[in-house]
Amino acid sequence: MTIILELRSITKAFPGVLANDHIDLQLEEGGILALLGENGAGKTTLMNILYGLYKPDEGEILIRGQKVEIHGPNDAIAHGIGMVHQHFMLIPVMTVTENVMLGVEPTRSGIILDKSKVAARIREISEQYNLEVEPDAYVKDLPVGIQQRVEIIKVLYREADILILDEPTAVLTPQEVESLFSILKTLIAKGKSIIFITHKLKEVMAIADRITVLRAGRTVGTVLPKEVNPEKLATMMVGREVNLVVHKNPPRPKDIALEVKELFVRDERKNLTVNGISFDVHKGEVLGIAGVQGNGQTELVYALTGLLPFESGEIHLLGKNMHRPTPRQILERGVAHVPEDRQKHGLVMSFPIYDNLVLCNYYLPPFAKGASLQQRVIISNGDNLIKQFDVRTPSGQVAVSTLSGGNQQKVIVAREFSRPIQLLIASQPTRGLDVGSIEYIHSRIIEKRDAGTAVLVVSSELDEIMALSDRIAVMYRGQIMEIVEASKASKEYVGLLMAGIHPSEAQKAAAEAEQGTEVERVF
Amino acid sequence: MEDKGNQSDKQKEEKRVSGLVNNLLLPLLAVLTGLLAGAVIIAITNVDALTAWGHFFQSPLKALSATWSAVATAYSALFLGAIGNPRAIVSAFQTYFATGQTDTLYKAIYPFTESLVTATPYIFAGLAVALGFRGGLFNIGAEGQFYVGALGSCYIGYSITTLPWFIHLPLALLGGALAGAIWGAIPGYLKAKFGAHEVVTTIMMNYVAMLLTSWLLEGPMKASGYRPVTPTIQTTAELPRFFPDPLRFNWGFFLGLAAAAFVYWFLFKTTLGFEIRAVGSNPDAAKYAGMSVVKNFVLVMALSGALAGLAGSAVVLGPDLWIGEGFSGGYGFDSIALALLGNSHPVGVVLAALLFGILRFGATSMQSLAGIPIDIISVIQSLIIIFVAAPEIIRWLYRLRNIRVEQTVLTRGWG
Numbered sequence: 001m002t003i004i005l006e007l008r009s010i011t012k013a014f015p016g017v018l019a020n021d022h023i024d025l026q027l028e029e030g031g032i033l034a035l036l037g038e039n040g041a042g043k044t045t046l047m048n049i050l051y052g053l054y055k056p057d058e059g060e061i062l063i064r065g066q067k068v069e070i071h072g073p074n075d076a077i078a079h080g081i082g083m084v085h086q087h088f089m090l091i092p093v094m095t096v097t098e099n100v101m102l103g104v105e106p107t108r109s110g111i112i113l114d115k116s117k118v119a120a121r122i123r124e125i126s127e128q129y130n131l132e133v134e135p136d137a138y139v140k141d142l143p144v145g146i147q148q149r150v151e152i153i154k155v156l157y158r159e160a161d162i163l164i165l166d167e168p169t170a171v172l173t174p175q176e177v178e179s180l181f182s183i184l185k186t187l188i189a190k191g192k193s194i195i196f197i198t199h200k201l202k203e204v205m206a207i208a209d210r211i212t213v214l215r216a217g218r219t220v221g222t223v224l225p226k227e228v229n230p231e232k233l234a235t236m237m238v239g240r241e242v243n244l245v246v247h248k249n250p251p252r253p254k255d256i257a258l259e260v261k262e263l264f265v266r267d268e269r270k271n272l273t274v275n276g277i278s279f280d281v282h283k284g285e286v287l288g289i290a291g292v293q294g295n296g297q298t299e300l301v302y303a304l305t306g307l308l309p310f311e312s313g314e315i316h317l318l319g320k321n322m323h324r325p326t327p328r329q330i331l332e333r334g335v336a337h338v339p340e341d342r343q344k345h346g347l348v349m350s351f352p353i354y355d356n357l358v359l360c361n362y363y364l365p366p367f368a369k370g371a372s373l374q375q376r377v378i379i380s381n382g383d384n385l386i387k388q389f390d391v392r393t394p395s396g397q398v399a400v401s402t403l404s405g406g407n408q409q410k411v412i413v414a415r416e417f418s419r420p421i422q423l424l425i426a427s428q429p430t431r432g433l434d435v436g437s438i439e440y441i442h443s444r445i446i447e448k449r450d451a452g453t454a455v456l457v458v459s460s461e462l463d464e465i466m467a468l469s470d471r472i473a474v475m476y477r478g479q480i481m482e483i484v485e486a487s488k489a490s491k492e493y494v495g496l497l498m499a500g501i502h503p504s505e506a507q508k509a510a511a512e513a514e515q516g517t518e519v520e521r522v523f
Numbered sequence: 524m525e526d527k528g529n530q531s532d533k534q535k536e537e538k539r540v541s542g543l544v545n546n547l548l549l550p551l552l553a554v555l556t557g558l559l560a561g562a563v564i565i566a567i568t569n570v571d572a573l574t575a576w577g578h579f580f581q582s583p584l585k586a587l588s589a590t591w592s593a594v595a596t597a598y599s600a601l602f603l604g605a606i607g608n609p610r611a612i613v614s615a616f617q618t619y620f621a622t623g624q625t626d627t628l629y630k631a632i633y634p635f636t637e638s639l640v641t642a643t644p645y646i647f648a649g650l651a652v653a654l655g656f657r658g659g660l661f662n663i664g665a666e667g668q669f670y671v672g673a674l675g676s677c678y679i680g681y682s683i684t685t686l687p688w689f690i691h692l693p694l695a696l697l698g699g700a701l702a703g704a705i706w707g708a709i710p711g712y713l714k715a716k717f718g719a720h721e722v723v724t725t726i727m728m729n730y731v732a733m734l735l736t737s738w739l740l741e742g743p744m745k746a747s748g749y750r751p752v753t754p755t756i757q758t759t760a761e762l763p764r765f766f767p768d769p770l771r772f773n774w775g776f777f778l779g780l781a782a783a784a785f786v787y788w789f790l791f792k793t794t795l796g797f798e799i800r801a802v803g804s805n806p807d808a809a810k811y812a813g814m815s816v817v818k819n820f821v822l823v824m825a826l827s828g829a830l831a832g833l834a835g836s837a838v839v840l841g842p843d844l845w846i847g848e849g850f851s852g853g854y855g856f857d858s859i860a861l862a863l864l865g866n867s868h869p870v871g872v873v874l875a876a877l878l879f880g881i882l883r884f885g886a887t888s889m890q891s892l893a894g895i896p897i898d899i900i901s902v903i904q905s906l907i908i909i910f911v912a913a914p915e916i917i918r919w920l921y922r923l924r925n926i927r928v929e930q931t932v933l934t935r936g937w938g
Contacts, residue, residue, distance in 0.1 A: 326813070327810060327812070331812075339811060344805075345807050345808050345810075345811040346811070347808060348800075348805045349804070349805065350804045360813060362797050368794045371793045372792055372793055372794075373793060
């Protein structure tokens with residue numbers, strides 16, 4: 001097979017960081033190359049160099065054996081390179097056609113937009129690559145999986161031969177991931193070449209022809225999927241052996257810590273996003289709330305932690321009915337909250353680590369005597385937690401903003417887990433973290449459960465839900481589809497519930513899938 | 524292992540250096556650049572220098588020397604006017620220690636002490652704006668709070684006649700602080716309750732305060748006589764002066780320093796200060812941590828208003844002793860710039876206030892001695908602020924590019 005794209009010895013330094021250190025990479029024509037690495041390994045920097053957004057300090061780019069210079073996205077597109085970003089670059093209020101033609105608008109006699117020509121071309125592309133999309137639909141009305149297809153069509157419309165997909169599965173349901181994979185297979189069958197950026201091991205094993213692993217800006221190696229297994233890939237990525245499976249004993253649930261009855265919550269735009277939810281969490285168990293992002297989980301957690309008032313229903317916390325609770329009342333009843341958006345809610349980025357570690361209890365002894373802060377206690381508390389929770393930092397005095405995402409999350413976990421707590425609410429606790437940090441945070445959560453804390457984990461990552469939960473509640477459009485025992489639920493079944501398939505049908509479909517029958521795709 | 528240790532030391536060192544650059548070097552360079560740019564403006568507005576440049580090809584040296592002398596005259600007048608003649612000061616002290624003669628001494632230290640008198644309200648008002656910034660609020664209303672603070676102090680100062688000074692003076696100060704606090708708390712409450720943006724409401728409150736002052740000077744608080752001024756305050760309400768007239772240097776300056784120390788302690792050493800800074804830097808995280816964001820809006824604006832009010836008190840109870848039309852001279856507005864220059868830190872604010880005091884007072888003698896219009900000082904002040912607000916210019920000018928510094932966010936825009 002011919003090599004369509006080759007990067008040789010690409011080096012890029014930012015002040016204080018060597019983001020790419022002599023990276024080599026080869027993409028075969030008609031193949032899928034997975035670029036695997038932890039956050040901060042240099043994947044995105046490398047792709048931005050390839051897309052012309054950064055200029056490399058050293059190294060060269062060869063396309064079909066020809067050395068090329070890429071000075072900007074336009075050059076990249078001219079060379080047939082297309083990029084599907086992790087965060088879609090679409091304008092929601094425009095139609096698919098308008099989004100696709102944006103930047104390369106064809107006109108009739110110079111001034112009149114020729115939308116029908118674009119729409120026809122979109123239909124052609126859709127047919128050719130099995131990408132069903134309605135050209136006249138508004139992007140805002142489309143599910144995330146379809147929006148991603150629009151991005152892919154955009155790239156194909158610009159006649160790209162090399163597609164770069166940056167963490168394309170982060171926002172998709174398991175079913176959507178499968179349909180994306182079948183699209184990718186169609187694409188390579190028609191001669192396109194793909195670079196697939198990810199840190200998810202299972203996806204890599206499922207789709208890639210070859211895998212290039214990066215660590216700390218260097219190429220660790222390039223392997224074929226059949227030569228390796230997830231454990232080995234994880235070791236290559238992290239540089240040490242990693243436990244991929246969360247080891248846990250059977251739960252020993254005790255009394256109810258949190259009881260939610262018929263809860264209705266409106267979000268800030270007054271839309272009813274939590275639509276009559278009831279469930280309970282016992283001490284000593286993990287209840288996982290599964291669901292695709294944006295099905296009311298965020299608002300549910302906000303209501304439980306006092307960040308958003310709820311419309312009606314009841315929240316009983318450790319036996320007490322909470323009417324219009326404030327965040328402080330909830331905290332003081334022994335609730336820890338690892339928030340979904342760590343930079344928005346979890347941390348004051350400009351504050352030192354020490355101050356962030358007492359963000360919720362700075363006003364209580366021993367951290368305060370009356371109105372005066374006890375700096376010495378705050379510092380010694382911080383030094384202890386930094387050591388105990390393995391936060392990698394030169395000092396506790398530096399602003400949290402200087403830490404990596406994983407270490408920022410460790411600061412939050414250290415703060416929340418070190419308080420005396422009865423209930424832990426963890427929302428997307430490992431989002432965007434690397435394998436090593438995920439392993440660490442998962443084991444801490446199970447530790448808390450075994451110590452008799454009630455744990456509520458909200459995650460859109462199905463693997464995480466399956467790994468941590470004792471019971472799983474699946475949320476869809478503000479309601480709970482079903483609550484199932486984790487030991488009895490298959491991943492396929494929970495995935496179908498997440499997509500809004502009724503439990504009885506989901507059960508049937510999941511059973512069929514197990515027998516090897518082709519499941520009808522949801523989208 | 525050793526490698527790691529070295530690296531973290533290096534990072535610490537880099538962090539320390541970049542902190543130093545951010546907090547000291549940049550403002551200093553901004554001041555320097557402002558003065559240099561001011562020199563250019565002085566040179567191109569000077570008739571002699573311009574004429575000399577007209578004959579540049581006949582006598583190039585003359586053009587340069589005329590320019591130099593224009594700038595040198597202006598800045599030395601500024602220096603002499605604001606600080607005094609160093610040699611005269613030293614010899615005056617010698618005479619004083621030798622003979623106990625005070626006349627020459629007072630004359631020699633007059634410029635510097637008067638600069639400190641000018642700096643005093645700047646300290647208070649600068650602290651007011653800085654405290655607002657720390658709490659995430661843009662208090663444009665320092666000017667209005669300054670006026671009502673002065674009015675409050677002035678009224679208590681002249682209307683009560685039977686109190687001993689140790690009650691009357693604190694009462695007058697308290698009156699000023701309270702009036703300012705109320706004036707500040709109103710926009711704070713409007714923001715907390717209705718989400719009205721404090722920039723808009725404080726600007727409006729400024730107009731109300733200024734027009735209120737005009738009305739009071741024409742009516743209820745008018746002294747007997749023709750001019751729209753208040754009566755002079757009782758001597759028991761005056762901030763005691765250290766030297767006989769015309770030196771007006773008084774307790775106010777040291778009260779300002781005490782206020783700075785208090786604000787420092789309050790912001791960085793108390794639980795309330797912790798809350799204010801947390802709310803100011805990230806209200807979402809503050810709410811998550813159980814702090815009341817709206818309570819903090821009112822608290823910060825009230826405290827900020829109290830400090831700005833005290834700036835007014837310091838003027839009326841210290842040097843002025845009564846209020847007339849246009850009596851502020853823009854202290855409240857200048858203090859916004861000053862808080863920026865001082866990086867919203869109490870120590871920075873005191874240093875910036877001293878600079879502004881020196882520039883403002885020195886400007887008067889620059890006008891009388893060198894014939895340079897007083898407005899040139901406003902231009903220089905504005906230039907300094909532009910350079911502070913756009914540190915990239917300074918980095919570019921002095922090739923400081925390679926040192927990376929995170930952005931300090933003062934306020935988070937609108938809303």
